[in-house]
Amino acid sequence: MTQDTLLARAPHPEEGTRWWRDAVIYQVYVRSFADSDGDGVGDLPGVRSRLPYLAGLGVDALWLTPFYVSPMADFGYDVADYRDVDPLFGTLADARGLIADAHAHGLRIIVDVVPNHTSDRHAWFRAALAAPPGSAERARYIFRDGRGPDGAEPPNDWESVFGGPAWTRVPDGQWYLHLFAPEQPDLDWENPEVRAEFADILKFWLDLGVDGFRVDVAHGMAKAPGLPDVGHPNQVEMLGTAVLPYFDQDAVHDIHRAWRRLLDSYDGERIAVAEAWAPTPRRLAHYTRPDELHQAFNFHYLTAPWDAAALREVIEESIRTAGEVGAPATWVLSNHDVKRHVTRYGGGAAGLRRARAAALLTLALPGSSYVYQGEELGLPEVLDLPEEFQRDPQRLRGEGAGRDGCRVPLPWEGEEPPFGFGAGPASWLPIPPDWRGLTVAAQSADPGSMLALYREALRLRRDHPALGDGGLRWEASPTGTLVFVRENGGRRLGCAVNTGGETVRIPARGTPLLASGTVRLEGGHLDLPPDTALWWDVEEG
Numbered sequence: 392m393t394q395d396t397l398l399a400r401a402p403h404p405e406e407g408t409r410w411w412r413d414a415v416i417y418q419v420y421v422r423s424f425a426d427s428d429g430d431g432v433g434d435l436p437g438v439r440s441r442l443p444y445l446a447g448l449g450v451d452a453l454w455l456t457p458f459y460v461s462p463m464a465d466f467g468y469d470v471a472d473y474r475d476v477d478p479l480f481g482t483l484a485d486a487r488g489l490i491a492d493a494h495a496h497g498l499r500i501i502v503d504v505v506p507n508h509t510s511d512r513h514a515w516f517r518a519a520l521a522a523p524p525g526s527a528e529r530a531r532y533i534f535r536d537g538r539g540p541d542g543a544e545p546p547n548d549w550e551s552v553f554g555g556p557a558w559t560r561v562p563d564g565q566w567y568l569h570l571f572a573p574e575q576p577d578l579d580w581e582n583p584e585v586r587a588e589f590a591d592i593l594k595f596w597l598d599l600g601v602d603g604f605r606v607d608v609a610h611g612m613a614k615a616p617g618l619p620d621v622g623h624p625n626q627v628e629m630l631g632t633a634v635l636p637y638f639d640q641d642a643v644h645d646i647h648r649a650w651r652r653l654l655d656s657y658d659g660e661r662i663a664v665a666e667a668w669a670p671t672p673r674r675l676a677h678y679t680r681p682d683e684l685h686q687a688f689n690f691h692y693l694t695a696p697w698d699a700a701a702l703r704e705v706i707e708e709s710i711r712t713a714g715e716v717g718a719p720a721t722w723v724l725s726n727h728d729v730k731r732h733v734t735r736y737g738g739g740a741a742g743l744r745r746a747r748a749a750a751l752l753t754l755a756l757p758g759s760s761y762v763y764q765g766e767e768l769g770l771p772e773v774l775d776l777p778e779e780f781q782r783d784p785q786r787l788r789g790e791g792a793g794r795d796g797c798r799v800p801l802p803w804e805g806e807e808p809p810f811g812f813g814a815g816p817a818s819w820l821p822i823p824p825d826w827r828g829l830t831v832a833a834q835s836a837d838p839g840s841m842l843a844l845y846r847e848a849l850r851l852r853r854d855h856p857a858l859g860d861g862g863l864r865w866e867a868s869p870t871g872t873l874v875f876v877r878e879n880g881g882r883r884l885g886c887a888v889n890t891g892g893e894t895v896r897i898p899a900r901g902t903p904l905l906a907s908g909t910v911r912l913e914g915g916h917l918d919l920p921p922d923t924a925l926w927w928d929v930e931e932g
């Protein structure tokens with residue numbers, strides 16, 4: 392702890408002005424970060440106790456996943472009260488304390504807001520169930536009569552992201568829409584009452600001092616008028632590749648513009664980042680037009696394979712399209728909804744090697760980067776979680792493998808599970824015993840560890856004038872490699888990445904700054920082994 396405190400970063404001289412354009416934002420999945428009360432579930436005091444670690448890591452801001460009152464049907468993405476903290480995670484006083492302490496450590500706080508749907512236990516939905524069809528209570532949600540004899544068929548063919556029909560029938564025969572679990576009824580954003588309520592919720596948290604919002608399902612808040620059929624089965628496979636009548640509708644942008652005006656009425660550059668699955672980088676960029684949200688997660692980068700050509704294409708397209716609207720590009724490798732990238736990139740030693748190289752690639756790109764908790768430890772996906780622990784609604788409804796394997800709690804220290812995650816004997820998902828060597832404590836003692844690599848990369852990113860916001864210049868390089876130069880204030884930083892299977896020789900001159908593996912830079916060239924990346928101070932010549 393003391394070592395981390397010493398490492399706590401000093402504020403950047405230009406901090407406060409458009410800080411978000413090149414911020415590194417660390418995603419805290421609260422449930423799995425640190426548990427203060429020994430119940431096996433991470434909580435806000437747990438996060439608070441680990442702020443020195445996060446400040447020492449060198450990130451700029453934390454994004455906290457939902458900690459609001461919730462029956463946890465989707466682990467907090469089903470909110471029953473947007474203005475209070477679930478007892479599992481602490482109290483409102485804990486939230487205030489966390490915000491204040493984070494600010495004292497130079498860390499900004501972004502909270503999740505879930506506007507597409509509420510929990511089915513939210514007071515509004517309970518009232519809707521108790522009220523008759525056509526009532527004002529029902530009009531906050533999307534209730535419709537069914538089709539077919541007796542209205543026994545759902546109103547249209549929309550499928551839930553978690554599998555099965557996106558409609559559930561209530562006892563009086565009407566159906567309500569839920570793009571996710573049945574416990575997550577969709578709100579009707581055409582209803583002014585819904586808009587007013589969320590403006591008020593945003594103000595509540597802004598007044599409490601948060602620096603911004605991560606907007607859940609930002610692309611889903613508006614549905615096509617008349618709720619037309621999609622006309623295709625297996626709609627889940629079309630996510631992010633086609634415009635569906637319930638996602639990426641133009642009307643969402645009006646809602647976002649109103650939110651931006653609200654954010655801009657506060658001081659201190661409060662931001663919003665869109666969780667939006669759009670079919671192309673260009674459509675994604677619409678979410679970050681100057682009068683809309685500040686950033687949007689780049690899932691095109693996340694889903695790109697570990698292949699230089701594929702990565703280059705998405706990097707170029709992302710920078711170009713974000714640049715066209717004046718927004719920073721963002722870079723995301725993992726989050727709580729996808730398989731961790733060590734595993735996506737092949738797992739084992741190769742996956743880890745690639746993830747190390749990917750860290751240097753990602754943190755050298757212009758714009759803002761997201762780090763998902765545990766990626767700085769090189770955690771893999773846990774693929775063999777015992778059946779009885781797996782509780783993700785996505786898996787329970789039959790879509791894919793489920794997301795529990797990327798949500799396993801962090802290993803902090805010690806020789807045995809739960810590795811200092813909490814004071815109790817267990818964690819809500821078991822931590823594999825072979826994570827002994829991956830704990831924060833173990834990696835802090837090892838200069839060759841993933842954690843050491845992240846700490847040094849983040850330190851350089853903060854100190855090196857060429858990193859962060861700005862442009863990028865590609866250099867010609869052999870197939871299977873990416874080489875680019877970042878330049879600012881007379882300083883040039885080179886980044887070279889080899890995604891191929893052979894060592895390559897690249898013309899380069901200068902001083903190595905940080906490598907993800909063993910490289911040689913001398914005599915005007917760089918020898919770069921497979922799955923390795925290097926940052927160096929470029930000397931022209």
Ligand code: NOJ
Pocket residue numbers: 465468505571607608666727728
């Ligand atoms: C996206 C969140 O990241 C995910 O965890 C959640 O299941 C859905 N939105 C629904 O809220």
Ligand code: MG
Pocket residue numbers: 426427428429430431432433434479
């Ligand atoms: Mg706890």
